[in-house]
Amino acid sequence: MEKIIGVQKSFNGLQVSYMAGDQIISELFSYENLIEMKINVSDLVGNPSYYALDKNGPKIVRTDFCGKHDECKD
Numbered sequence: 001m002e003k004i005i006g007v008q009k010s011f012n013g014l015q016v017s018y019m020a021g022d023q024i025i026s027e028l029f030s031y032e033n034l035i036e037m038k039i040n041v042s043d044l045v046g047n048p049s050y051y052a053l054d055k056n057g058p059k060i061v062r063t064d065f066c067g068k069h070d071e072c073k074d
Helices: 031-036 041-046
Strands: 002-010 013-020 023-030 051-054 059-062
Touching: 002 023, 002 041, 013 031, 013 041, 013 051, 023 031, 031 041
Parallel strands: none
Antiparallel strands: 002 013, 002 051, 013 023, 051 059
16 A cells, blocks of 8 residues: 555546655546545545555555554554
């Protein structure tokens, strides 16, 4: 999982930025996809560090209370 470092609102979704190695990568998620993932959009915008990007989906998951993944235990 890649920790999310920033989120920008756009007309049709959220532009999510994360670190992949030493590069910042940005990916657009539509509002419909975020709703399907059960992501609280306003919480993601206000607290991007609570979330990570699971590249197997790709999907966004909340990690600040999970405890199941190494990234969540920090």
